[in-house]
Amino acid sequence: MYNGKARAYTNIALIKYWGKKDKELILPMNNSLSLTLDAFYTETSVSFSPYHTKDSFVLDGQLQDEKATAKVSRFLDIARKKAGVNDFAQVESQNFVPTAAGLASSASGLAALAGACNDALQLGLSEKELSQLARRGSGSACRSVFGGFVEWEKGHSDDTSYAQVVPSDDWEEELAMIFILINDQQKDVSSRDGMERTVATSDFYDGWLETVSRDIQTAKQAIAAKDFQALGEVTEANGLKMHATTLAATPPFTYWSPDSLKAMNKVRQIRQTGLACYFTMDAGPNVKVLCQKKDVSAILAALQEDFTKEQLTCAYAGEGLKSLEM
Ligand code: 2P0
Numbered sequence: 149m150y151n152g153k154a155r156a157y158t159n160i161a162l163i164k165y166w167g168k169k170d171k172e173l174i175l176p177m178n179n180s181l182s183l184t185l186d187a188f189y190t191e192t193s194v195s196f197s198p199y200h201t202k203d204s205f206v207l208d209g210q211l212q213d214e215k216a217t218a219k220v221s222r223f224l225d226i227a228r229k230k231a232g233v234n235d236f237a238q239v240e241s242q243n244f245v246p247t248a249a250g251l252a253s254s255a256s257g258l259a260a261l262a263g264a265c266n267d268a269l270q271l272g273l274s275e276k277e278l279s280q281l282a283r284r285g286s287g288s289a290c291r292s293v294f295g296g297f298v299e300w301e302k303g304h305s306d307d308t309s310y311a312q313v314v315p316s317d318d319w320e321e322e323l324a325m326i327f328i329l330i331n332d333q334q335k336d337v338s339s340r341d342g343m344e345r346t347v348a349t350s351d352f353y354d355g356w357l358e359t360v361s362r363d364i365q366t367a368k369q370a371i372a373a374k375d376f377q378a379l380g381e382v383t384e385a386n387g388l389k390m391h392a393t394t395l396a397a398t399p400p401f402t403y404w405s406p407d408s409l410k411a412m413n414k415v416r417q418i419r420q421t422g423l424a425c426y427f428t429m430d431a432g433p434n435v436k437v438l439c440q441k442k443d444v445s446a447i448l449a450a451l452q453e454d455f456t457k458e459q460l461t462c463a464y465a466g467e468g469l470k471s472l473e474m
Contacts, residue, residue: 152267156259157466187463200236231269258285259292320465339431380426387428411435
């Protein structure tokens, strides 16, 4: 029996990953840039043993079905191949999220699993190699290997596609992200299906690709200059462009719900009162608000005029993947 355990934090992209060039290797169409956050994380332990007769996956105390276990098994196969091991594994994961509002993240989950496998199988991977391995589980997971600002270099092969830290002189310590949890009755389009449909059919996808590298440059310059307005503006614009591509897909779809629009408008109103804050959204209805730590209480107070306290969670910069004692 050989065991490993690790913790990884979730990350939110300021410049989004949207579309795959290679589905098998999970190579993205464009670079992305994220902020790792402290509020949501996953702890995962894995134990391989010749006595296990199949892989099993327990998430938050619940034994998972075949479909969820198959996704974990596909990832374990990659790790097993690296180690030259054939044993089955028991995987146990716990998501730490402040409320049960659908914020469980594949980024923290697959990054933690990569770290746990690295320890259990004694793969001795560097951070760069851990990022490459996590990417095979879920694209955004490669960014959760690192803390603070992180860029995923799209690369052109398994070896060249990985994330690295964006130098920031610890500026992220001055920033925050407020999550506005939106309850939504809509049926989900998974990010995996959503990006596939968009790449295959959206008339706007070429426009997305044409501008995203410029957005990455703008974001990196803003981080280097500690220019919050510039970072906020490019974050908000890039997120809107990503969501615009879904409206031009066939069939069209959107992750926005009426309350998402209400939240976006509220953020614009708060900004007009002189408090710097900018929104972004991912493959779901929740709205995330990038702001500066010094403004958090004023922005929370303004958001509470339209949203309940339970809907609001504030996160700060988080750290990278960490090995834990079993
Ligand atoms: C991102 N998203 O950059 C973008 C923005 C959602 C919208 O990465 O198929 O779970 O496992 O590689 O990483 C969510 O997609 O997708 C995501 P897979 P993943 O954060």
